[in-house]
Amino acid sequence: MENKTIPYKIYLKEEEMPTHYYNVRADMKKKPAPLLNPGTLQPMTAEELEHVFCKELVKQELDETTPYIPIPEKIRNFYKMYRPSPLVRAYELERKLGTPAHIYYKFEGNNTSGSHKLNSAIAQAYYAKEQGLKGLTTETGAGQWGTALSMACAYLDLPLHVYMVKVSYEQKPFRREVMRTYGAQVTPSPSNTTNVGRKILEEFPGTTGSLGCAISEAVEDAVTHEGYRYVLGSVLNQVLLHQSIIGLETKTAMDKYGIKPDIIIGCAGGGSNLGGLISPFMGAQLRGEAKYRFIAVEPASCPSLTRGKYAYDFADTGKVCPLAKMYTLGSGFIPSANHAGGLRYHGMSPVVSELYDQGLIEARSVEQTSVFEAAEYFAKVEGILPAPESSHAIRVAIDEALKCKETGEQKTILFGLTGTGYFDLVAYEKFNNGEMCDYIPSDEDIAASLAKLPKVE
Amino acid sequence: MENKTIPYKIYLKEEEMPTHYYNVRADMKKKPAPLLNPGTLQPMTAEELEHVFCKELVKQELDETTPYIPIPEKIRNFYKMYRPSPLVRAYELERKLGTPAHIYYKFEGNNTSGSHKLNSAIAQAYYAKEQGLKGLTTETGAGQWGTALSMACAYLDLPLHVYMVKVSYEQKPFRREVMRTYGAQVTPSPSNTTNVGRKILEEFPGTTGSLGCAISEAVEDAVTHEGYRYVLGSVLNQVLLHQSIIGLETKTAMDKYGIKPDIIIGCAGGGSNLGGLISPFMGAQLRGEAKYRFIAVEPASCPSLTRGKYAYDFADTGKVCPLAKMYTLGSGFIPSANHAGGLRYHGMSPVVSELYDQGLIEARSVEQTSVFEAAEYFAKVEGILPAPESSHAIRVAIDEALKCKETGEQKTILFGLTGTGYFDLVAYEKFNNGEMCDYIPSDEDIAASLAKLPKVE
Numbered sequence: 001m002e003n004k005t006i007p008y009k010i011y012l013k014e015e016e017m018p019t020h021y022y023n024v025r026a027d028m029k030k031k032p033a034p035l036l037n038p039g040t041l042q043p044m045t046a047e048e049l050e051h052v053f054c055k056e057l058v059k060q061e062l063d064e065t066t067p068y069i070p071i072p073e074k075i076r077n078f079y080k081m082y083r084p085s086p087l088v089r090a091y092e093l094e095r096k097l098g099t100p101a102h103i104y105y106k107f108e109g110n111n112t113s114g115s116h117k118l119n120s121a122i123a124q125a126y127y128a129k130e131q132g133l134k135g136l137t138t139e140t141g142a143g144q145w146g147t148a149l150s151m152a153c154a155y156l157d158l159p160l161h162v163y164m165v166k167v168s169y170e171q172k173p174f175r176r177e178v179m180r181t182y183g184a185q186v187t188p189s190p191s192n193t194t195n196v197g198r199k200i201l202e203e204f205p206g207t208t209g210s211l212g213c214a215i216s217e218a219v220e221d222a223v224t225h226e227g228y229r230y231v232l233g234s235v236l237n238q239v240l241l242h243q244s245i246i247g248l249e250t251k252t253a254m255d256k257y258g259i260k261p262d263i264i265i266g267c268a269g270g271g272s273n274l275g276g277l278i279s280p281f282m283g284a285q286l287r288g289e290a291k292y293r294f295i296a297v298e299p300a301s302c303p304s305l306t307r308g309k310y311a312y313d314f315a316d317t318g319k320v321c322p323l324a325k326m327y328t329l330g331s332g333f334i335p336s337a338n339h340a341g342g343l344r345y346h347g348m349s350p351v352v353s354e355l356y357d358q359g360l361i362e363a364r365s366v367e368q369t370s371v372f373e374a375a376e377y378f379a380k381v382e383g384i385l386p387a388p389e390s391s392h393a394i395r396v397a398i399d400e401a402l403k404c405k406e407t408g409e410q411k412t413i414l415f416g417l418t419g420t421g422y423f424d425l426v427a428y429e430k431f432n433n434g435e436m437c438d439y440i441p442s443d444e445d446i447a448a449s450l451a452k453l454p455k456v457e
Numbered sequence: 458m459e460n461k462t463i464p465y466k467i468y469l470k471e472e473e474m475p476t477h478y479y480n481v482r483a484d485m486k487k488k489p490a491p492l493l494n495p496g497t498l499q500p501m502t503a504e505e506l507e508h509v510f511c512k513e514l515v516k517q518e519l520d521e522t523t524p525y526i527p528i529p530e531k532i533r534n535f536y537k538m539y540r541p542s543p544l545v546r547a548y549e550l551e552r553k554l555g556t557p558a559h560i561y562y563k564f565e566g567n568n569t570s571g572s573h574k575l576n577s578a579i580a581q582a583y584y585a586k587e588q589g590l591k592g593l594t595t596e597t598g599a600g601q602w603g604t605a606l607s608m609a610c611a612y613l614d615l616p617l618h619v620y621m622v623k624v625s626y627e628q629k630p631f632r633r634e635v636m637r638t639y640g641a642q643v644t645p646s647p648s649n650t651t652n653v654g655r656k657i658l659e660e661f662p663g664t665t666g667s668l669g670c671a672i673s674e675a676v677e678d679a680v681t682h683e684g685y686r687y688v689l690g691s692v693l694n695q696v697l698l699h700q701s702i703i704g705l706e707t708k709t710a711m712d713k714y715g716i717k718p719d720i721i722i723g724c725a726g727g728g729s730n731l732g733g734l735i736s737p738f739m740g741a742q743l744r745g746e747a748k749y750r751f752i753a754v755e756p757a758s759c760p761s762l763t764r765g766k767y768a769y770d771f772a773d774t775g776k777v778c779p780l781a782k783m784y785t786l787g788s789g790f791i792p793s794a795n796h797a798g799g800l801r802y803h804g805m806s807p808v809v810s811e812l813y814d815q816g817l818i819e820a821r822s823v824e825q826t827s828v829f830e831a832a833e834y835f836a837k838v839e840g841i842l843p844a845p846e847s848s849h850a851i852r853v854a855i856d857e858a859l860k861c862k863e864t865g866e867q868k869t870i871l872f873g874l875t876g877t878g879y880f881d882l883v884a885y886e887k888f889n890n891g892e893m894c895d896y897i898p899s900d901e902d903i904a905a906s907l908a909k910l911p912k913v914e
Contacts, residue, residue, distance in 0.1 A: 007471035008537035014464035080465035081549065081840045092538065092612075110567045112842045112877070154837040155549075174631075174882040178842060180889045181833055376638055380611040383538045385569045385635060420569070422879045425631040432637045 009086040010253045017084055018248040019071060021241045023060075024279040024351060026067035027286040030358065032237070032350035033325035035061075036312060041456055044322050052322075053238075054229055056127040060238040067283070069241065071123075072130075078122045078155060079245070082111035087253040088382075088417075094401070096381045101404035103397060104261070105417040106250045106277065107384070112178070115387065115419030116273050117148035117233050120242035124231045125152035134227030135159035139189065139214035141168055142342065143175030143423065144387075145233035150182035161228075163189040163217045166209035175423055189214040196220050196318075210334075211344075212317025219320050234270025235315060235324065235349050243276025246416065251280045254414075261292060261414035263400055267392035268296040268305065268363075269342060271349030277416040282355065294361040295400075296352065297392040299371070300440045301339040304329050304348045305356055305363035307446055312456040313347055323454060326353040329441075330449035336439035340427035341368040342389035366395050367438040372431040374398050375421070387419035388427055466543040467710045474541050475705040476528060478698045480517075481736040481808060483524035484743040487815065489694070489807035490782035492518075493769060498913055501779050509779075510695070511686055513584040517695040524740070526698065528580075529587075535579045535612060536702070539568035544710040545839075545874075551858070553838045558861035560854060561718065562874040563707045563734065564841065569635070572844065572876030573730050574605035574690050577699035581688045582609035591684030592616035596646065596671035598625055599799065600632030600880065602690035607639035618685075620646040620674045623666035632880055646671040653677050653775075667791075668801075669774025676777050691727025692772060692781065692806050700733025703873065708737045711871075718749060718871035720857055724849035725753040725762065725820075726799060728806030734873040739812065751818040752857075753809065754849040756828070757897045758796040761786050761805045762813055762820035764903055769913040770804055780911060783810040787906035793896035797884035798825040799846035823852050824895040829888040831855050832878070844876035845884055 025031055034043040049058040060069065071079075090103040108116035128136055135158060140146025146162045153160040162184050169176055169188035179186050189209045190197040194217045200207060207213075222230035233239065254261065264281055266274030274296050284290045298305055304327045314331040315321040328347040335344045348356075355361050368388070375391035377398070378384070386394060397415040404411050421428065430436045482488055491500040506515040517526065528536075547560040565573035585593055592615060597603025603619045610617040619641050626633055626645035636643050646666045647654040651674045657664060664670075679687035690696065711718065721738055723731030731753050741747040755762055761784045771788040772778040785804040792801045805813075812818050825845070832848035834855070835841070843851060854872040861868050878885065887893045 008534075009471075011468045014466075077465075077549075078840070081545075088538075092534075112836070112840060112879075114879075151840055155840065173886065174879070177882040177886045177889060178879075181836055181842065181885050183837065379569070379638055380640065383535075383569060383608055383612065385638065422569075422571075422631070422635075425634040428638050429630065429634045432634060 006089050006257055008091060009088050010257065011086055012084040012249055012253055014080060016252055017076070017079065018245055019076070020068035021071055022244040022248055022280050022283060023063060023067055023069055023241055024283050025064045025237065027283045028354070030354065031064045032354040035322040035324055036456065038314065038319060038321070038323055041323070052230060054128050054131040054133060056130065057124060057238050060241055061236060072126060075122055075126050082118065084249050085110060087250055090382055092381050093378065097398065097401050097405065099401040099405040100408060100410040101401040102410065102412045103401055104259070104412070104414045106246055107417045108246060109384070109387070109417065109420035113144065113148035113151055114422060115144045115148065116243060116246060116276065117145050118151060119245050120233060120239045120272065121148035121152040122155070123242040125149065125156050125158055128229055129156045129158050133229055135161065135225070137161040137218040137222040137228055137230050138232070139163045139211060139218045141165050141211050143168060143172055143179070144419065146184070147175060147178050148233070149231065150179040150184040153184065154182040160184040161218070161221055162186045163191070163214040165189055165211055165214050172423065189217050191217065194220045210317065215316045216318035216320055234272040234345065235347065237351060239272045240275035240279065240349055240351050243272050244279040246273065246276040247278060247280040250277065250414065259412060260290070262411040263293045263295060263413045265295045265297060265393045265396050265413065265415040267343060267389050267416070267418060268298050268348065268352065269389060270345045271352035273416050273418045275349050275352050282360065295396055296356065296361050296363045297396045298363065298365050299339065299341050299343050299392065300365040300367045300438065302329065302335040302344055303365040304346060306365045309450050309453070310353060310357050311453050313453055315347065323456065324350050326350050327356065329446060330452055332452055333449040338437055338439055339368060340388060340430060340436065341371050341392070342387065343392065364396055366392055369436055369438050371395050372436060384417070385421045386417060387421045388424050390416070390418040393417070463546050463714055465548060466545050467714065468543055469541040469706055469710055471537060473709055474533070474536065475702055476533070477525035478528055479701040479705055479737050479740060480520060480524055480526055480698055481701070481740050482521045482694065484740045485811065487811065488521045489811040492779040492781055493913065495771065495776060495778070495780055498780070509687060511584050511588040511590060513587065514581060514695050517698055518693060529583060532579055532583050539575065541706050542567060544707055547839055549838050550835065554855065554858050554862065556858040556862040557865060557867040558858040559867065559869045560858055561716070561869070561871045563703055564874045565703060566841070566844065566874065566877035570601065570605035570608055571879060572601045572605065573700060573703060573733065574602050575608060576702050576733070577690060577696045577729065578605035578609040579612070580699040582606065582613050582615055585686055586613045586615050590686055592618065592682070594618040594675040594679040594685055594687050595689070596620045596668060596675045598622050598668050600625060600629055600636070601876065603641070604632060604635050605690070606688065607636040607641040610641065611639040617641045618675070618678055619643045620648070620671040622646055622668055622671050629880065646674050648674065651677045667774065672773045673775035673777055691729040691802065692804065694808060696729045697732035697736065697806055697808050700729045701736040703730065703733040704735060704737040707734065707871065716869060717747070719868040720750045720752060720870045722752045722754060722850045722853050722870065722872040724800060724846050724873070724875060725755050725805065725809065726846060727802045728809035730873050730875045732806050732809050739817065752853055753813065753818050753820045754853045755820065755822050756796065756798050756800050756849065757822040757824045757895065759786065759792040759801055760822040761803060763822045766907050766910070767810060767814050768910050770910055772804065780913065781807050783807050784813065786903060787909055789909055790906040795894060795896055796825060797845060797887060797893065798828050798849070799844065800849065821853055823849055826893055826895055828852050829893060841874070842878045843874060844878045845881050847873070847875040850874070
């Protein structure tokens with residue numbers, strides 16, 4: 001019966017799209033800890049934050065009480081160009097697995113940036129433009145965030161400087177060219193355009209760069225150019241707020257068809273996608289209206305939730321950004337070079353960390369070969385080549401569906417498919433050639449990294 | 458008024474999706490000329506064609522009278538994974554251009570193959586599987602068709618051998634890896650796995666291959682392996698039939714909202730996208746129910762409609778396939794090496810050719826730098842990075858919208874956005890660096906190529 005009425009893809013109508021972001025902090029009894037000033041180790045004030053972020057975003061960053069925050073019309077119009085994203089019933093995957101489970105995924109990859117990052121990029125660029133700022137700076141590693149922000153800035157005619165980790169700049173020329181096509185100025189990092197870049201180049205002439213160094217250059221660029229601000233694509237409360245559009249659309253679509261997920265699964269790097277997907281469901285649970293199982297999936301090579309510590313740490317390896325209380329492996333932790341599966345961030349969004357600490361979210365770590373196995377299986381059956389990041393969620397969704405096959409339970413599983421893998425084919429090639437291996441950091445390595453956490457009373 | 462009710466994207470409901478393909482030949486008074494046997498130069502019989510294609514596809518290839526042909530359920534289910542594709546109202550483009558025109562585009566790029574090719578790939582693979590064939594062979598240049606067929610064959614568990622032009626195999630490793638991820642066996646062509654490949658390698662040891670050579674290898678592979686057939690992604694009547702799903706969805710969506718396009722624009726290489734998009738509209742016009750302007754857009758470097766001849770010619774440079782009557786530049790015509798914009802085929806679908814010859818379609822040729830300018834403009838405004846092929850249609854759509862701005866006319870313009878440019882960033886890089894130039898073949902070059910057309914009475 002139900003199978004007949006639920007289509008392969010549920011698209012909300014334009015008028016059913018969310019008009020407000022949902023702020024899960026408003027429904028949390030114990031709130032996430034505040035950001036600290038890296039110099040004074042005191043909570044960052046709005047005034048201090050306004051040196052870094054534009055005013056409206058500072059308000060959003062600090063707002064712990066307003067549950068619904070209006071989405072400006074211009075952002076809603078931009079969303080209409082690539083949203084609502086489809087909520088897909090994975091009929092073919094269910095059939096192939098032979099599971100009684102019902103599997104759904106929210107697909108965020110159908111836009112040129114290839115991921116959910118665009119949801120926050122447009123919001124951040126919009127508020128910057130509204131405030132009359134002259135431009136933005138940011139860093140990018142693999143390039144998903146840089147691409148998303150380039151698209152948003154192009155739409156709003158806002159100049160953008162992207163510092164791209166040199167090794168990616170050279171090895172991922174396609175990502176670079178997408179950003180350039182959207183008008184961004186892309187600089188390989190370290191560069192000789194900043195003091196910090198020149199210093200690093202002097203010290204390590206042959207370096208291929210790091211995310212930490214790119215962040216430091218982007219921050220210096222923003223600070224030294226009148227009217228420029230630095231922006232960040234994950235971790236922050238404001239980013240989770242913008243990403244709540246993923247969960248809001250999903251919940252509206254599910255409610256419309258009377259579907260209630262038993263398990264909600266998301267991959268977790270900095271936590272922006274997971275936080276955005278689960279927020280409205282978590283809110284319902286916090287208000288006592290429903291009950292779900294939430295599972296965060298992280299790579300075994302970078303296991304901040306499953307093996308990290310809940311503590312204050314620097315958000316960046318360069319230690320120039322505010323400190324955040326979060327599950328962390330230490331800001332100096334760098335995943336093994338053979339890790340191709342994304343989600344390399346050493347910490348986790350403070351909101352997700354606090355919910356996890358309260359026992360409201362489960363966490364699971366998975367190894368990358370099993371992630372790519374799931375990715376390839378999914379690609380063949382469902383016709384979408386998933387990003388390695390997203391494939392962490394696919395892995396666990398398949399595992400849960402296979403458990404249902406054993407027990408005969410007809411659970412409803414929902415997962416976030418955050419993006420496509422078109423720019424990750426070097427990793428797929430490794431996997432196709434049987435050259436991919438797994439890496440799990442030793443207890444000693446993690447302990448050594450955690451020993452360097454900043455001392456915060 | 459109208460603006461308020463038409464959303465940015467019109468998605469048909471699943472139950473509104475076409476259940477039948479539309480065969481425009483049924484409504485054409487003068488039919489396209491039949492394929493000829495390359496040996497006897499007589500019309501190919503069904504029996505002869507069955508050595509090349511599977512039975513059901515031969516039936517479709519030859520059927521000039523049945524207007525609607527049912528789409529099997531399994532194909533419809535596959536379509537449901539990535540269709541209906543959105544019909545997009547280009548509000549942002551209209552605003553930016555300041556045109557009174559209403560612009561719509563049917564976007565076929567939201568699937569992993571990145572283009573409309575998948576629509577025919579799944580149909581061809583399905584009928585092969587139904588007939589109990591053991592596998593398929595094909596060739597691919599840039600890789601769009603090979604990717605689409607790999608996805609279709611993976612879904613149906615049908616082995617696939619792809620011969621990929623060696624220069625693309627080496628320079629487009631990402632396309633190659635997508636195909637391998639979908640389980641296809643990808644061989645760089647020329648290879649030493651076929652007689653024709655070995656012969657070419659002996660004669661030209663350093664060759665980087667050509668489409669003609671890859672076709673010849675794929676055909677030899679099919680003929681020498683029991684239960685294998687060779688399949689082709691464009692030009693053929695059957696392919697246009699499958700691609701009619703593009704136009705059918707578009708027309709249903711437009712009819713639903715009471716929209717009538719004045720101008721319908723499609724890029725044209727082999728003609729599969731253009732033919733598929735316009736078929737149902739052309740049918741309505743042929744039946745006297747409506748009147749439209751149809752514009753085929755081709756690259757100035759490969760101008761088969763605007764500067765070619767309507768004559769029988771070989772469909773492939775290897776001269777092993779049947780002859781087709783079509784607008785052609787001669788099967789030996791090779792566009793300049795600096796041509797990065799796709800649509801490199803020397804001929805044009807017999808259906809499109811016949812409609813053009815009857816004066817029912819206009820043709821326009823555009824130069825690639827102006828195509829990439831339009832592509833970049835479109836990407837920034839509408840947020841989609843278009844394939845170079847599709848950008849030919851964008852160019853003319855923008856030109857027509859600007860004409861409306863001059864005259865004040867509020868025309869409705871529809872164009873086909875066939876795919877995305879994620880795998881064409883080498884070309885975008887050239888453009889971004891100002892290194893792209895135009896090339897228009899001389900009258901002498903074209904005359905010399907046409908002088909070698911086969912003599913058919």
